[in-house]
Amino acid sequence: MRxxxxxxxxxxxxxxxxxxxxxxxxxxxxxxxxPEQTSSGVLGLCLSMALTTLFLSVxxxxxxxxxxxxxxxxxxxxxxxxxxxxxxxxxxxxxxxxLLTATVKPLGTLVQRIPVSIxxxxxxxxxxxxxxxxxxxxxADPALVLPLVVLFLVARRVSPFGAVLVVLGVGVxxxxxxxxxxxxxxxxxxPSITPIMPxxxxxxxIGIGLPLYLVTMAxxxxxxxxxxxxxxxxxxxxxxxxxxxxASLLTAPFGSLTSNVAAITASLCTGPDTHPDPDxxxxxxxxxxxxxxxxxxxxxxxxxxxxALPAGLVATFAGLALLGPLANxxxxxxxDITRRFPAVLTLAVTASGVSLxxxxxxxxxxxxxxxxxxxxxxxxx
Numbered sequence: 001m002r003x004x005x006x007x008x009x010x011x012x013x014x015x016x017x018x019x020x021x022x023x024x025x026x027x028x029x030x031x032x033x034x035p036e037q038t039s040s041g042v043l044g045l046c047l048s049m050a051l052t053t054l055f056l057s058v059x060x061x062x063x064x065x066x067x068x069x070x071x072x073x074x075x076x077x078x079x080x081x082x083x084x085x086x087x088x089x090x091x092x093x094x095x096x097x098x099l100l101t102a103t104v105k106p107l108g109t110l111v112q113r114i115p116v117s118i119x120x121x122x123x124x125x126x127x128x129x130x131x132x133x134x135x136x137x138x139x140a141d142p143a144l145v146l147p148l149v150v151l152f153l154v155a156r157r158v159s160p161f162g163a164v165l166v167v168l169g170v171g172v173x174x175x176x177x178x179x180x181x182x183x184x185x186x187x188x189x190x191p192s193i194t195p196i197m198p199x200x201x202x203x204x205x206i207g208i209g210l211p212l213y214l215v216t217m218a219x220x221x222x223x224x225x226x227x228x229x230x231x232x233x234x235x236x237x238x239x240x241x242x243x244x245x246x247a248s249l250l251t252a253p254f255g256s257l258t259s260n261v262a263a264i265t266a267s268l269c270t271g272p273d274t275h276p277d278p279d280x281x282x283x284x285x286x287x288x289x290x291x292x293x294x295x296x297x298x299x300x301x302x303x304x305x306x307x308a309l310p311a312g313l314v315a316t317f318a319g320l321a322l323l324g325p326l327a328n329x330x331x332x333x334x335x336d337i338t339r340r341f342p343a344v345l346t347l348a349v350t351a352s353g354v355s356l357x358x359x360x361x362x363x364x365x366x367x368x369x370x371x372x373x374x375x376x377x378x379x380x381x
Contacts, residue, residue: 004274009284012065012268013291017046019164020070022317023130024257025306027076031087033255035307039300040194041255046296048247048259050289056243057285062233063269065288066244067262069216074322075126075362076257079208080355084255085199090209092198094258095248097213098221102241118369119218120332121343122211125350125365127326134319137312144171144178145316152320164321171317175309182308189300196255207355211362216258219329224261231270232278235261342372 021042028038045068056064072094076087138145148167155163175181221241228235244259251259268274269284306314333343346369354361 009287044251044256091252098245
């Protein structure tokens with residue numbers, strides 16, 4: 001046992017929680033969730049991260065840590081016409097599809113056959129609007145936003161993982177200094193569960209639920225498995241998908257987004273800096289789980305604080321946090337020259353925000369890219 005085990009786990013939890021919590025709050029606000037429902041969703045996510053990580057890491061003696069779907073949160077936050085009930089229905093669908101992927105091998109094979117460049121382009125189209133929102137916010141409130149952009153550019157040279165946390169802390173302090181913070185609760189909000197009745201709308205299930213599943217698989221689970229493989233581990237794919245699928249189903253009625261294996265933050269727990277012996281790195285799991293249990297207790301207070309911050313500041317936090325994933329998605333989408341045009345078409349349609357037949361742009365972007373790819377393939381034959 002080394003101190004680096006606990007430190008790596010705690011840092012990974014703080015980066016995963018603090019780096020994208022503003023995006024979770026934005027997604028909840030986009031579907032019209034009340035403060036109580038937003039707090040309930042965050043509590044459900046924290047408990048899911050704690051329990052699934054503890055089970056998987058101890059059961060398999062591998063440093064498996066879980067997270068919420070950050071690209072999925074971006075997809076929800078960028079959508080229009082959703083309600084809390086229809087969003088909950090979409091979350092339940094994703095949980096079912098993840099479980100089916102774990103048990104029905106042809107479904108998992110079908111998902112893996114979707115070209116990586118097209119899936120990455122769809123993700124880039126979703127994330128692009130958040131990156132652009134940083135600079136529209138800067139135009140509206142330069143005194144608040146521009147210093148944070150500069151700070152982020154400097155801080156990321158020291159620590160890409162910690163840069164967003166630094167911006168979050170300084171941004172909150174700056175908002176208070178400029179008098180931009182709204183009313184805060186009189187007391188300390190306590191964590192609580194608020195059940196939500198799901199609504200199953202066919203348009204939402206196709207336009208949001210299906211892209212949410214694909215984004216979670218392509219941008220979280222598959223890269224998460226790759227991180228474990230790169231560190232020399234054989235990921236127990238079926239076990240991970242089953243655990244996160246069940247957790248997603250159990251927490252969805254509380255307003256919680258989809259659970260999945262961690263990708264970016266997982267790298268903080270799987271390398272030699274955590275422990276020289278790969279067989280000892282699984283011990284990060286219990287510390288990571290304990291960190292999320294602590295965050296679950298204080299999550300309601302943090303959600304209340306973020307909800308009181310100016311909308312432009314929250315948009316800045318979310319956009320800066322997603323610049324790295326956007327750069328990675330663009331690089332993956334455009335890497336294959338033979339598929340570059342279909343990828344760009346996918347990105348353009350997704351980023352446009354177009355909605356046809358009540359179905360959102362992520363679905364149509366994916367459909368457009370696959371159609372263009374099929375036509376190109378037929379022409380070569």
